[in-house]
Amino acid sequence: MTSLTVVYDETCALCRRARDWLLTQPCNVEVRLIDAGSDEARTRFGHLPWLGKELVVADETGRAWIGPAAFITCLWATRRYRAWAYRLSRPSLAPFAERFFYSVSKNRRRFGSLAGKKVECSWCERKEPHGH
Amino acid sequence: MSGSGYGILVYLVYAAVAVGLTIWLARTLFRSGAVFLQDVFSDRPGLAEAINRLLVTGFYMLNLGYALYIIRTESSLDAFGAVRTLVNRLALLLVTLAVIHFVNVLVFWKLRARGEERRLPPPIAPQVMVPPTQA
Numbered sequence: 098m099t100s101l102t103v104v105y106d107e108t109c110a111l112c113r114r115a116r117d118w119l120l121t122q123p124c125n126v127e128v129r130l131i132d133a134g135s136d137e138a139r140t141r142f143g144h145l146p147w148l149g150k151e152l153v154v155a156d157e158t159g160r161a162w163i164g165p166a167a168f169i170t171c172l173w174a175t176r177r178y179r180a181w182a183y184r185l186s187r188p189s190l191a192p193f194a195e196r197f198f199y200s201v202s203k204n205r206r207r208f209g210s211l212a213g214k215k216v217e218c219s220w221c222e223r224k225e226p227h228g229h
Numbered sequence: 230m231s232g233s234g235y236g237i238l239v240y241l242v243y244a245a246v247a248v249g250l251t252i253w254l255a256r257t258l259f260r261s262g263a264v265f266l267q268d269v270f271s272d273r274p275g276l277a278e279a280i281n282r283l284l285v286t287g288f289y290m291l292n293l294g295y296a297l298y299i300i301r302t303e304s305s306l307d308a309f310g311a312v313r314t315l316v317n318r319l320a321l322l323l324v325t326l327a328v329i330h331f332v333n334v335l336v337f338w339k340l341r342a343r344g345e346e347r348r349l350p351p352p353i354a355p356q357v358m359v360p361p362t363q364a
Contacts, residue, residue: 125347142359145359155359157361159360159361161355161358161359162351162353162355162356166356170351180346182351182352183349183352186353
């Protein structure tokens, strides 16, 4: 694997913070972050029902991870937290990690407002949240 | 003047043993550590050597400083007292050196484990397939 495409929800403040964090991390593979509402995301990931609802991560060959597994794969891509990716994937910790990432993702809008991050998303194409 | 000869003798023997031990241990550490570090920094051999040198320098400073620090003896010692002091101080020195040495080995081991992780695939298998990126 040489590059990882991370499709994040650009309409939530917490996700934008997480994106900014990931952009500053030294990584073992090239990490590209794209908006879930962008044309590129719709073209390549449009057929996935999770697009914009869960974190979606794919490598250059098309292997993709969804939700908690995608969070772990993002950790794995960083140089500093790769050990944590393996630790959190152990049978003893995996259920907790999965529940944690799932609930963070599910409550991301609430967390974002709790943090008081009222960042206007001027670069986003789409203002309304995902989901139907 | 009666007993001062033993005190001096204790100092001299202790210093000789401590310096000898430190040099021997540092050389062992340097030689074996090089193998570990070359494995971790295989793409940058200069960095491996630099880190090894820095570690061994720190090891010398810590060991020699500590060895000189713990030697406290009176000038008036009989023969038995001199031997007892010497053995006692050397034992303390050896135990401390052993602890430092094992910590060092642990650090090397962690570094190596980290280096190996860089070559491992993601911990979770891919879940779905999407079209590959256009080259």
